[in-house]
Amino acid sequence: MSEAGDIASLAPGPIEGVEYPLKVLYCGQCTMPLEYCDYSGQTELCRAWATQNVPDLLEGLNIDDSKGGDEKKHQTRGGKGSKPVKEKKKASGGVQKVTVQREPRGKKSVTVIKGLATFEIDLKVAAKFFAQKFACGSSVTGNDEIVIQGDVKDDLFDLIPGKWAQVTEEHIDDLGDKKR
Numbered sequence: 300m301s302e303a304g305d306i307a308s309l310a311p312g313p314i315e316g317v318e319y320p321l322k323v324l325y326c327g328q329c330t331m332p333l334e335y336c337d338y339s340g341q342t343e344l345c346r347a348w349a350t351q352n353v354p355d356l357l358e359g360l361n362i363d364d365s366k367g368g369d370e371k372k373h374q375t376r377g378g379k380g381s382k383p384v385k386e387k388k389k390a391s392g393g394v395q396k397v398t399v400q401r402e403p404r405g406k407k408s409v410t411v412i413k414g415l416a417t418f419e420i421d422l423k424v425a426a427k428f429f430a431q432k433f434a435c436g437s438s439v440t441g442n443d444e445i446v447i448q449g450d451v452k453d454d455l456f457d458l459i460p461g462k463w464a465q466v467t468e469e470h471i472d473d474l475g476d477k478k479r
């Protein structure tokens with residue numbers, strides 16, 4: 300009896316019908332293996348991520364629960380028909396999110412928007428757009444930050460998706476008021 304024989308009997312060996320090497324793809328949104336995106340609680344974001352980053356795989360996976368339908372999207376609200384952005388490759392790791400927050404400045408409040416750049420939105424263009432829309436000051440104040448001189452936070456949930464279809468209301472996080 301040889302040692303080599305013992306070792307061989309312990310090794311699991313290839314399983315028939317399984318392709319090797321096994322590939323596990325992790326979701327850039329919830330960071331779990333793609334199979335678990337169903338349980339991530341943010342399947343819509345996961346799907347958007349997968350659509351952008353691993354469109355081939357999406358065909359074979361049921362990330363959401365739309366097995367019954369012909370179309371992948373059936374959660375579109377408001378009948379606007381905006382599809383998740385395809386084809387655009389992102390280099391920044393994939394987490395796309397916009398945050399809005401009200402922040403006291405003196406006697407007034409300003410609104411801070413972060414994350415627009417993750418949707419490949421030109422911040423200068425965006426700042427100008429907000430300035431015109433709200434007739435107030437608006438400027439790029441950081442890497443991915445815009446400050447609007449005024450309390451316009453609540454308007455942004457309609458305004459941003461209306462202007463940039465790749466951003467949905469679900470992408471926008473309301474951070475409320477910043478404490479001083």
Ligand SMILES: [Zn+2]
Nearest residue numbers: 326329336345
């Ligand atoms: Zn996921």
